[in-house]
Amino acid sequence: MTIRTLSFLFLLLSSLTLQAQVQDSSYIDELKEEISILKTTELIQSMSQRSEIMPSYHTELKALIAKQAYDFWVENEGEKYVSHKNVYAALYYANKYLNYDSTTFQSYNQVMAHSESVVSLKFGPDSSTFYSAGSDGRVLKWNLNDIKGIPTVLYQGDHLIKSIDVSHDGQILMITSKSDGIFFVKTKDILSEGETISHDPELVQNATFFPNEYKYLTVNQSGQIRIKGFNVDSTLNRSNNQAVNTIMIDESGKEVFLGGKKGQLEIINDRSDSSYFIPELFAINALAISPDKKLLAIGREKGDAVLYDLEKKKIKRIISGHQSAVTDVDFSNDNQHLLTASRDATTRIWDINNSRVMPLILDDHEDWVFCAKFTPDGKRVVTGSKDKHIRVWTIDFEQLADRICQLVDRNLTADEWDEYVGDTFSYQETCPNIEN
Known part of the structure; x- marks a missing residue:
């Protein structure tokens, strides 16, 4: 073997050794980074x-620790499949007790104007206005941007209200009662007690407006589908005789979905009348169609929500997590999240496309949550409960964090930092805007 060959082999071995050392060093750096992320x-x-x-x-x-945890959470590069749930809970309850009225036990996002359970909520085309109905027979109109303001009483009667709906143009409110048919009121008029513009006395199981029309659809006590409106009154017999809990009409107005007490989903259009059988039949309490028209959400008595693919005509996912019946469902406008309300006194926000992400849990009601809706901008949720309260939840983390720094007048002390943060991070001001 020549000297030249030996020299070449020596250089090759040196190069390989150096590459291994560099790779080992890089691997060690990655491990250190992962450990740092996990510790944070x-x-x-x-x-x-x-x-x-x-x-x-x-x-x-309480508020400063929540805010500082949020700051670390934003900066941390780790996966947020679970941590967001805890960060949100800390931010929410910190905000709850800032400016909390300990005399009336009222927090910043809570109002009580109904004297009985809040059973139905509805947004119209005006994104700043929503309506609520209670077991007290009252229908109220609220300004979302002034939730503590006095709501307008649109209707007051001695009827047990099942649900409300708003016409496509926001002009007419439909009130479906349990034993007195349907009442119609104008949303912009303040009527005297019990006054209506129209009354349909036929007893119904449920009712809803057609999209983009003044027509409305009902399922009467005999189980017939009735379509009514100006110069319109037609009847359609169903092949299924199950009692109906909820109705949904797609945006085209051509397809009707009925959710029944026997747990069957009925899909009815001008060509067919079919029942879709969902495994483990439980009563269907709520339906919602996603803004992109691809998914139907089905809230069930079992305590889960079924996502039904409208294009493929099959179940996409079954979301479980509630401890009692799901009473309402709603989609966010970006088609990314599903809202579920339940008799377990919570409302949950689920990631539709990633089952690994834990839901946000809105758990500050004291009794069953009957109804829940995303606000049109998707940054808040409105809920109504058997505890007679309506809550407007901010689900934008940054807004909750910023509100803390607007309401506190100090930062953590050095001793508090050592107690709750430790030496992992050097001391910093949680709210730099505060003058010391």
């Missing part, structure tokens, strides 16, 4: 939970 995630979880369980009389400390 653990710290975020710990801080969020400590904030949440902290007594409400430590208002500012």
Whole structure:
């Protein structure tokens, strides 16, 4: 073997050794980065939970820990499949007790204007206005941007209200009662008690307006589908005789979905009348169609929500997590999230496309949640409960975090930082806008 060959082999071995060392060094750096991310995630979880369980009389400390956990969470590069749930809970309850009225036990996002259960909520075309109906027979009109303001009473009667709906142009409100038929009122008029512009006395199981028309559809007590309106009154017999809990009409107005007490989904159009059998039949309490018209959400008595693919005509996913019946469902306008309300006193927000993501849990009602809706901008959720309260939940993390710094008047002390953060991060001001 020549000297030249030996020299070449030596250079090759040196090169391979150097590459291995570089690769080992790179691998070690990656491991260190992963460990740092995991340690930060653990710290975020710990801080969020400590904030949440902290007594409400430590208002500012509770809020500052939640805000600092949020800041670490935003900056951390780790997966947020679980941590977002804890960060949100900490931010929400921190905000709840800032400016909390301990005399009336009223928090910033809560109002009570109904004297009985809030059973139905509805948004119209005006994104700043929503309507609520209660077991007290009242229908109220609310300004979303002034939730603490006094609502307008649109209707007051001695009827047990099942649901409400708003016409496509926002001009007419339809009130479906349990034993007195359907009442219609104008949304812009303040009527005297019990006054209506129209009354359909036929007893119905449920009713809804057609999209983009003044026509409305009902299922009467005999199970017939009735289509009514100006110069319109037709009847369609169904092949299925199950009692109907909820109705949904697609945007074209050509396809009707009925959710029944026997757990069957009925799909009716001008060509067919069919029943889709869902595994493990449980009563269907709520239906919603996604804004992109691709999915139908089905809220069931079992406590789950079924996502039905309208294009492929099959179940896409069954979402489980509630401890009691699902009472309402709604889609966010970006088609990314599903809202479910339940008799377990919670409302949950699910990622539609990623089942690994834990839901946000809105859990501050004291009794069954009967109804829940996303606001049109998708940044808030409105809920109505058997506890007689309506809550407007901000689900934008940044808004909740910013509100904390608007309401506290100090930062964490050095000792508090050592107690709740430790030496993982050097001290920093949680709210730099506050003058010390």
